[in-house]
Amino acid sequence: MQGLSGLRTLVLNMDMQPLSWAPLSVWSWEDAFVAVHQERVIQVRSYDGVRIRSASREYEVPAVVALKSYRRRRHVAFTRYHLFLRDGFTCQYCGNAFAAKDLTFDHVIPRSRGGRTSWTNIVACCGRDNLRKGSRTLAQAGMRLLRQPFEPTAFQLDAAARALPRAKGELHQTWMDFLYWGAELER
Numbered sequence: 001m002q003g004l005s006g007l008r009t010l011v012l013n014m015d016m017q018p019l020s021w022a023p024l025s026v027w028s029w030e031d032a033f034v035a036v037h038q039e040r041v042i043q044v045r046s047y048d049g050v051r052i053r054s055a056s057r058e059y060e061v062p063a064v065v066a067l068k069s070y071r072r073r074r075h076v077a078f079t080r081y082h083l084f085l086r087d088g089f090t091c092q093y094c095g096n097a098f099a100a101k102d103l104t105f106d107h108v109i110p111r112s113r114g115g116r117t118s119w120t121n122i123v124a125c126c127g128r129d130n131l132r133k134g135s136r137t138l139a140q141a142g143m144r145l146l147r148q149p150f151e152p153t154a155f156q157l158d159a160a161a162r163a164l165p166r167a168k169g170e171l172h173q174t175w176m177d178f179l180y181w182g183a184e185l186e187r
Contacts, residue, residue: 004029007047009062010175014070016044018179020154021161022085024171032062041065045174063174073154078119080105085160086152087124092145094129102126108149110135119151 009032011025012018019025027035033052035041046060053059076082083105090097093106106125109115112135123145125133133141152160171179 004050004052004061007050007061007063008172010064010172010178011041012044012064012066012178014067016066016178018158019067019071020073021158022082022154023161027065029061032065033059036062036065039068041067044178047172047174063172064178076152076154076157082152082157083119083122084124085157085164086119086150087147088160089164090124090146091126091129092123092147092149093125093133093143095146096126098126104130106130106133108138108145110137113137120149123149 007029008026009029010018011027011032029047032041032043036043042065043060043062044066045062045064047063050061051058052061081100084100084103088097089100089103091103103124104127105122106129107115107117108121108123111117115121129143133143138144
């Protein structure tokens, strides 16, 4: 099984679009292989030249699979990652971009003043601005938001995730036909 470590399988919805961009919908190749053989998904593409063997058979390793039935995403989970993604990994006070590990979040209306922990009251924030604002209101702290917080749709988060730069090698070449339907064509 040499050459299989780290292989992942892109998971598409029945309409051949990624199940999610935030984060990108991928499974381990092992989970995808089992799903193919349990007939829960359709194998769309295989990794070239990568095979696994049993005592009596040889199998291709799935690079891209599609669900057999359409999965509708009803709402977006309220998580730190989704919050940072909604805000573009940018502090909503100073406007600087940060890595997720360097971001925190801030209650626009502080909890001590009745503010709720919800999409419409929390923004991504750098540590410096979080300390500067403290438990004061925006007016008291003399601060302004770049944009009002809102509850994003799955489509808005997917668009934000597509716009993020990707690490080299994160997206396998086999997946490219399924990831950039909205990209401008070369002339």
